[in-house]
Amino acid sequence: MILINYIAAFALIALGFYCMAVKKNLIKICIGMGIADYGANLLIVSVGFHDGGTAPIFTIGELTRASFFVDPVPQALTLTSIVIGACTTAMTLSLIIRLKEKYGTLNSDEIRRLRG
Amino acid sequence: MMEMIYGQIGGAVAHFPIFAVISLFLGAFLTALVGKRRALLRRGIVFVSSLVSLVLVILMIPPVMSEGWIITYWMGGWEPVGQWAIGIGLEADALSLFFALIVTAAVFTAALYSFPYMAQDSQPENYYTLYLMLAGSLLGLVLSGDLFNIFVMIEIMTMTAVALTAFRVDYDGALEGAIKYMIVGSIGSSAVLVGIAILYSQLHTLNLAQLALRLPEANSPATAAAFAFLFVGFGSKAFLFPFHPLAADAHAVAPASISMIISGVITKCGVYGIIRLCYVLWQNMSLPAVSTAVTLIGAVSCFICVTMAFNQHNFKRLLAFHSISQIGYVIAAVGLGSFFGLEAGLFHAMNHTIFKGLLFLAAGAVQHAAGTLDLDRLGGLARKMPRTFLLFLIGAAAISGLPPFNGFASKWMIYQSVFEKAEESGNPVFILVLVLCLLSSVLTLASFVKVTQSVFFGPCRPEYAELRDVSAAMRVPMWILATLCVITGLFPGAVRNILLAPAAAAAGNPAAYIDAVFGVGTAAGAHIPEAAKASETLIGCWEPLSWLWLLLTVTCAVCFVMVLGGRPFGRTVQADDAEERRQASEKLFAGLPDPKYESFFSGEKAEFSHVGGSDLFWGFKYSLRRYFSYMRRWHSGNVNDYTRYGIAALAFMLAFAVLCL
Numbered sequence: 001m002i003l004i005n006y007i008a009a010f011a012l013i014a015l016g017f018y019c020m021a022v023k024k025n026l027i028k029i030c031i032g033m034g035i036a037d038y039g040a041n042l043l044i045v046s047v048g049f050h051d052g053g054t055a056p057i058f059t060i061g062e063l064t065r066a067s068f069f070v071d072p073v074p075q076a077l078t079l080t081s082i083v084i085g086a087c088t089t090a091m092t093l094s095l096i097i098r099l100k101e102k103y104g105t106l107n108s109d110e111i112r113r114l115r116g
Numbered sequence: 117m118m119e120m121i122y123g124q125i126g127g128a129v130a131h132f133p134i135f136a137v138i139s140l141f142l143g144a145f146l147t148a149l150v151g152k153r154r155a156l157l158r159r160g161i162v163f164v165s166s167l168v169s170l171v172l173v174i175l176m177i178p179p180v181m182s183e184g185w186i187i188t189y190w191m192g193g194w195e196p197v198g199q200w201a202i203g204i205g206l207e208a209d210a211l212s213l214f215f216a217l218i219v220t221a222a223v224f225t226a227a228l229y230s231f232p233y234m235a236q237d238s239q240p241e242n243y244y245t246l247y248l249m250l251a252g253s254l255l256g257l258v259l260s261g262d263l264f265n266i267f268v269m270i271e272i273m274t275m276t277a278v279a280l281t282a283f284r285v286d287y288d289g290a291l292e293g294a295i296k297y298m299i300v301g302s303i304g305s306s307a308v309l310v311g312i313a314i315l316y317s318q319l320h321t322l323n324l325a326q327l328a329l330r331l332p333e334a335n336s337p338a339t340a341a342a343f344a345f346l347f348v349g350f351g352s353k354a355f356l357f358p359f360h361p362l363a364a365d366a367h368a369v370a371p372a373s374i375s376m377i378i379s380g381v382i383t384k385c386g387v388y389g390i391i392r393l394c395y396v397l398w399q400n401m402s403l404p405a406v407s408t409a410v411t412l413i414g415a416v417s418c419f420i421c422v423t424m425a426f427n428q429h430n431f432k433r434l435l436a437f438h439s440i441s442q443i444g445y446v447i448a449a450v451g452l453g454s455f456f457g458l459e460a461g462l463f464h465a466m467n468h469t470i471f472k473g474l475l476f477l478a479a480g481a482v483q484h485a486a487g488t489l490d491l492d493r494l495g496g497l498a499r500k501m502p503r504t505f506l507l508f509l510i511g512a513a514a515i516s517g518l519p520p521f522n523g524f525a526s527k528w529m530i531y532q533s534v535f536e537k538a539e540e541s542g543n544p545v546f547i548l549v550l551v552l553c554l555l556s557s558v559l560t561l562a563s564f565v566k567v568t569q570s571v572f573f574g575p576c577r578p579e580y581a582e583l584r585d586v587s588a589a590m591r592v593p594m595w596i597l598a599t600l601c602v603i604t605g606l607f608p609g610a611v612r613n614i615l616l617a618p619a620a621a622a623a624g625n626p627a628a629y630i631d632a633v634f635g636v637g638t639a640a641g642a643h644i645p646e647a648a649k650a651s652e653t654l655i656g657c658w659e660p661l662s663w664l665w666l667l668l669t670v671t672c673a674v675c676f677v678m679v680l681g682g683r684p685f686g687r688t689v690q691a692d693d694a695e696e697r698r699q700a701s702e703k704l705f706a707g708l709p710d711p712k713y714e715s716f717f718s719g720e721k722a723e724f725s726h727v728g729g730s731d732l733f734w735g736f737k738y739s740l741r742r743y744f745s746y747m748r749r750w751h752s753g754n755v756n757d758y759t760r761y762g763i764a765a766l767a768f769m770l771a772f773a774v775l776c777l
Contacts (some may be wrong), residue, residue, distance in 0.1 A: 043313045
């Protein structure tokens with residue numbers, strides 16, 4: 001059951017990279033960056049999953065040797081990584097808006113004044 | 117808050133790492149609070165916060181570098197329990213501190229330069245907030261003892277660096293450079309994140325010391341894949357081949373102070389990551405496969421970027437390619453896996469920050485005064501900006517590896533270490549690496565001759581008649597860097613004793629890194645060997661006698677060429693009349709087939725004919741035109757292409773790691 005998460009995670013990452021490498025529209029490239037990021041997030045959160053575990057929320061005293069819960073660290077990592085991903089997307093989109101104003105196009109083939 | 121210290125060192129020093137990082141982030145926060153007005157207060161905050169972090173890092177040098185302590189600090193007092201380090205820790209060993217010194221010194225100098233340089237720009241409060249955040253993330257990256265914390269710092273670094281690249285939005289190409297940096301850089305960031313996830317799934321920890329403790333025995337294809345992901349991630353932050361087009365685009369359009377930080381410090385953080393990864397975490401640099409691959413990547417970056425630099429027409433874009441070329445040197449030396457090679461790499465990393473910073477600041481001064489960076493439009497500025505020219509010359513001599521500047525000492529060490537490695541291992545790859553490095557050095561000199569010629573020499577163009585040299589405030593940071601160039605070049609032995617040897621020893625001694633966190637004897641229990649301290653002697657680069665030999669050889673060579681060539685190079689042709697002058701020049705250059713050469717030997721006909729930078733080596737470029745035109749097409753400027761190179765590198769490293777580790 002968890003295997004499908006891993007497969008999906010790497011499929012998403014590959015899909016995102018494919019999108020970035022092939023799509024010419026900058027918005028689509030930005031979407032590709034997002035998809036690759038989601039793949040990484042899914043991978044992290046799957047890493048901490050234990051079948052049948054509860055949410056890792058306890059007060060002092062509730063936590064005993066018998067409690068069985070999913071690993072909380074990857075969830076914290078995922079949360080951080082989601083925030084960073086949102087920042088990346090916002091930053092990229094704001095750059096794209098200014099680029100569109102300046103170059104009048106979103107086609108990556110035409111945005112190549114710096115080359116050679 | 118509590119601290120845990122290796123040995124007995126206590127007191128305030130244990131808190132210095134966190135204060136050094138916090139000082140910069142706090143400065144960023146306060147700068148944002150101050151707002152648009154009160155420029156003096158804002159400058160004061162930036163100056164004080166960067167100075168405080170520099171001083172704190174310098175104060176950590178005696179205990180860490182000389183006495184060999186490792187300072188560990190646990191955020192919120194979450195100390196490790198029973199060999200499990202869950203809390204986020206900062207760990208400053210000599211290697212981290214070496215890079216922290218590079219970071220804080222460069223940040224302080226670039227901040228000083230920013231005050232006059234950015235004075236005319238709008239929104240200075242945004243600039244300084246982003247600048248201090250970038251600085252804080254860089255320092256946090258090198259001092260961090262936690263892999264995920266490193267990822268967060270990498271992301272802050274990338275984000276602020278992109279924003280600062282595009283800071284002068286109206287500058288042509290600024291947005292384009294920024295978005296390419298963002299998109300292709302995100303491959304590197306994703307790679308680091310995926311690497312961290314795989315590593316966590318295998319070892320259930322993110323603390324660097326604990327990873328170092330458990331990785332050698334947990335060798336599996338999964339950890340090998342994690343290595344590949346992390347290596348590509350850090351490599352992309354160091355702009356190694358094939359991520360180098362990114363650096364050229366971003367450096368060239370950023371403000372000069374930011375170019376200095378991107379080229380001098382961000383790339384060094386990538387180098388730091390690779391050293392930490394290969395020497396401390398996986399401890400696999402002694403494997404021939406890893407060592408050969410890393411060295412080869414370095415040498416290829418070095419060579420390809422220097423040839424690309426050869427072809428450039430933009431001052432800063434040319435410098436950007438050179439900066440990756442120099443990083444290639446560093447990585448080639450680091451990849452040797454020998455103590456001496458690591459020392460050489462660290463020395464060159466430090467020197468590169470100094471001289472490339474100086475060159476970028478000089479380019480910024482030229483841009484500030486002349487308003488352009490186009491090598492074909494500049495010329496004759498030596499007379500107008502003599503002080504900047506002198507500083508530029510020091511930087512150019514240092515990067516070209518001319519004695520007595522620092523580039524000479526570190527390149528010498530690199531050649532010696534590669535040579536020894538080639539001799540010791542008998543691997544022909546290292547001979548190839550040596551040849552590539554030497555060729556790159558020659559080409560570096562050639563392309564700086566080109567820059568000097570096209571920017572500073574030749575007749576002054578009429579539009580620059582009113583040009584003034586930049587203010588003293590802008591020259592002070594350049595003088596700081598130039599002085600460092602000379603000092604580290606004259607006393608490489610002292611630099612080696614104080615900084616390089618402890619840093620290289622720390623990188624080669626993961627056992628101490630582990631013991632600092634988990635107590636003495638932990639590493640020995642896990643069979644991680646204490647590193648044997650190696651000490652080697654340099655082949656006397658500062659011996660006066662070898663200098664004398666060099667001088668004699670050069671003089672003899674020059675005399676030989678002059679006698680054999682038979683042309684009166686030094687003689688001036690006295691001719692008033694244009695016709696007479698033409699005849700004299702015809703007589704003088706009778707043997708030469710092409711009038712194009714005339715301007716090389718001051719036989720030009722027009723009064724204002726400036727040998728453009730692109731003409732200087734036209735014969736060489738013409739002979740290699742196939743290579744150059746191929747490389748031009750390869751650096752297409754299309755972000756999809758650059759993404760493809762990045763993904764190909766990732767795929768290659770994955771295949772390599774899973775097959776060879």
